[in-house]
Amino acid sequence: MKIVFFSAKPYDREFFESCNKHYDFELEFWETHLGPHIADAIKVGTDAVCVFVNDKLTADVIAILAQKGVKVIALRCAGFNNVELDAAKQYGIRVCRVPAYSPQAVAEHAVAMLLTLNRKTHKAYNRVREQNFSLSGLMGFNLFGKTVGVIGTGKIGAAFCKIMLGFGCTVLASDPFVSKSLQSAGVKYLPFHEVIKEADIISLHCPLTPENHYLIGSNSLSTMKKGVTLINTSRGGLINTREVIEALKTGQLAALGIDVYEQEEQLFFKDLSGSIIGDDDIQRLISFPNVLVTGHQAFFTQEALAEIAASTLKTVKMLLEDNVEEIVSDAILV
The missing domain is CATH 3.40.50.720 (NAD(P)-binding Rossmann-like Domain)
Incomplete structure (x- = not known):
């Protein structure tokens, strides 16, 4: 199962790769933010995209993700005002977040x-x-x-x-x-x-x-x-x-x-x-x-980043396996 990360920084790679030892996902990290300019570059066969606060998941972007076969949009943050949830629901893409990382x-x-x-x-x-x-x-x-x-x-x-x-x-x-x-x-x-x-x-x-x-x-x-x-x-x-x-x-x-x-x-x-x-x-x-x-650093602690990685990968795995019983209810948005 493949996850493509957008707006990825070196610390994202460090914590997600460390946590991925328990899951064995195929991880791909892109520095660019996700938006209309890059969505079409996602390869068919990508199971999930992992995004952050500056990524823009408009209805048009979500439509392209659906065409590529993306099944899950995972926010590695708590806020979700940058995602068109109605469009995700329309295309049958599950959306999850990390409601309480730290x-x-x-x-x-x-x-x-x-x-x-x-x-x-x-x-x-x-x-x-x-x-x-x-x-x-x-x-x-x-x-x-x-x-x-x-x-x-x-x-x-x-x-x-x-x-x-x-x-x-x-x-x-x-x-x-x-x-x-x-x-x-x-x-x-x-x-x-x-x-x-x-x-x-x-x-x-x-x-x-x-x-x-x-x-x-x-x-x-x-x-x-x-x-x-x-x-x-x-x-x-x-x-x-x-x-x-x-x-x-x-x-x-x-x-x-x-x-x-x-x-x-x-x-x-x-x-x-x-x-x-x-x-x-x-x-x-x-x-x-x-x-x-300060530049959106309030979340930036070792404990928070470790919890974000663990919670995100666990939720994505459960959603891709259609097993939502073990997921915290407010982690799933669609």
Whole structure:
């Protein structure tokens, strides 16, 4: 059985080849992303394609995959907004994902971004390297006693809530599904507009859907406290970048940490250090001293990559063998 990987990096090859010792798939790794430009190059007889966040599985691409005999589309991530699920269903192609590879990895990265922005450790590091030990401009605030708003309390959001409770924060949450265990731990559930109104810090941990596209924009920003800190490790389309830039200019947002960006497929996972980047919005964000941007690395831990490889190969094997009993239910999308 053959799996073709798209948007493949050296670390993908390392972890999937190591895990494949238990399965003996034929693995083929392509650096290019999957889209209309390359789909027709897939050879007939490919059983599955394994894709990542920047791959674009439109209806046209899925139609070509069906012609090639592809039976499974495996996302080695949790999000699936880049796949036309209706088209996959129409052509009888199964779609699976990794719903919970390492919630702690992403939650811990969100906390790292928050701490870095607050205590300005990135600036202190650069100063000391230049033998500047001045503390001017490095003042932060105690997290203890602050109100943290968590939007989305799935596995990642829940992990983030628990960490913030450990810091002694008041944690407010918004989610269509209330977690009784989080409530018992001290998390208070409120409607979205009330959470963002009360919070000193807001962290996004929800999937991107048509309903919550630009969840954070001028309207929601205007209801927040002046000087709020916003962290996004979920999906770039949750925030309206240009309206967030305006909020940074006015001080409505005191700090912004993003590991995702709406136009990230043109930027992230690439070395563009010798290039002129034409995206004015990302250039503007990078220029702000109170903005921290990381390139979709929140998932990037040894434990997460090992779990992604193990979960993906197991699910693909079960789907190709038409044996879904052992698959976690929310891993199968179609």
